[in-house]
Amino acid sequence: MPDFRNLPSKLPTAKTSIFSVMSQLARKHNAIDLSQGFPNFDTDPKLKELVFNAMKEGYNQYPPMNGVPELREQISDKIEALYGVRYKVDSEITLTAGATGALYDAITAFVNKGDEVIVFKPAYDSYEPTIKSNGGKPVLVQMKGKDFKIDWQEVKEKINNRTKMLIINTPHNPSGTVFTKEDMQQLEALLKGTDIILLSDEVYEHIIFDAIEHQSASRFPGLAERAIVCSSFGKTFHNTGWKMGYCVAPEELMKEIWKIHELTAFCVNHPMQKAFAEYLKNPENYLNLGSFYQEKRDKFLKLLQGSKFTGIPAKGTYYQVLNYAEITTEKDTEFAERLTIEHHLASIPVSVFNFEQKDNKQLRFCFAKTDETLEKAAEILHKF
Incomplete structure (x- = not known):
């Protein structure tokens, strides 16, 4: 043995x-x-029925690697309506095995041995192991006080020529706090003139309270040009066990993400993609x-x-x-x-x-x- x-x-x-x-x-x-x-x-029983119908209609084999076109179209429409920017359907949107799959693909695609990645603590527990398994070094910044605020001056001091990526999560798990417009503008100014990639975990984008508006990285041109934004159908539509997520990013970044995605998941559940493509047509659902x-x-x-x-x-x-x-x-x-x-x-x-x-x-x-x-x-x- x-x-x-x-x-x-x-x-x-x-x-x-x-x-x-x-x-x-x-x-x-x-x-x-x-x-x-x-x-x-x-x-929602309607969503389950859409999945069942897609199965009956024969959508049970491999879909396109980056997702079915009609779902990518709906995602692009949704982001444009909410955040004012349109992602290219064929080259800037990818369906993944949950948002965790998107996060893994993004970190693995870009983080190499010796690269530093800034992570805000408390942090979702998949970030740091994925960084480390790719030879990177998590650089940790603790959020401050009972309301979990970020000291942007401290972040500035952590950035150096080894900083490859910075990860944010808003709305934030586990604290329930939300990045403000001012937070995002400070981050935008901080990253200006650098080649740092922003990985924005926005899986709770539709679960936000008290008339607060979600400040997606996609809203801010200086962030969107460098951001990989990850989201989750499971969190949004009460079916976390379906493991359906997606990411959007500029074309040059997405090309590298595809190289990892193709070797790990290759593609994700075909009938569920068909169902979500139909379900997203009614914005009230989210x-x-x-x-x-x-x-x-x-x-x-x-x-x-x-x-x-x-x-x-x-x-x-x-x-x-x-x-x-x-x-x-x-x-x-x-x-x-x-x-x-x-x-x-x-x-x-x-x-x-x-x-x-x-x-x-x-x-x-x-x-x-x-x-x-x-x-x-x-x-x-x-x-x-």
């Missing part, structure tokens, strides 16, 4: 994702799962999403009134960060585990996303759940 125990690892310090850890713990202890970011209600989730957020926060959990209302995403400092001095990882095992409610400890795992006594709760689930969760939290 060969001995593989001492084989060198490309990711020697990588651990099991916190999402997997907490979801497994939730299942083991029959806990209400507000940890991993997925809705516990069904996707434009009403913010108000739908704002009701969920407001209900969850109202249910928590009078408890010892505190937090600034999320401005976007379907996550609410809550502070528990008035309850216990336990580490957030320990408290999250105890909350799951003893009280049967699963959440995500925010420290795992922070620079040097800084513990601010915060847990992230997903409120993309039925009202009944949110009510049961709030009842548990009131016990503390």
Whole structure:
């Protein structure tokens, strides 16, 4: 038998994702799962019917590598209507295996050994391992304060001739904060005159509250010319298990992304692409999403009134960060585990996303759940 125990690892310090850890713990202890970011209600029956119809009509073989033309056309129309820029249907849009697939393709296409990539912490946990597996170095910038603001002067000081890429995420997971127009303008000014690539993770673009407007990188000419923008149908249409996402980028960048995409996924689910192409023709299917989730957020926060959990209302995403400092001095990882095992409610400890795992006594709760689930969760939290 060969001995593989001492084989060198490309990711020697990588651990099991916190999402997997907490979801497994939730299942083991029959806990209400507000940890991993997925809705516990069904996707639109009309959309499922469109998928079934596409299967019956024979769209069951390989689609074009970058996606079916009619879906790329709808994506281009949507972006133009919302953000005022039109991407070329044939050369600047690619359907991917979820937004994570788009992020992987983009980082792998451009990051080489020794390249530096600026990442804002707390950060979604796929960025850094992908950078490292390609020989790059994540350069970490911690977001500041209870409202997770960015110190752009600190970012400026981190940029040097080794900086290949900068990654942003708005609306932001896990904090629920949203980049402002001023943030994007400062970033635009900062990158002007450089060859730095911007990777903009915008999977929650339609889940935004309180009449705030999403500031896509596509809106800003100085960003759009260097930006790879990633989005997700799964987050938007309550079907994360379908793993359907896409990215848009200038043609010269997309040519390199295709080289990786063709070797990894090559293409993604054909009948689902046909279904989304039809479903996107009605903008109400995504434009009403913010108000739908704002009701969920407001209900969850109202249910928590009078408890010892505190937090600034999320401005976007379907996550609410809550502070528990008035309850216990336990580490957030320990408290999250105890909350799951003893009280049967699963959440995500925010420290795992922070620079040097800084513990601010915060847990992230997903409120993309039925009202009944949110009510049961709030009842548990009131016990503390």
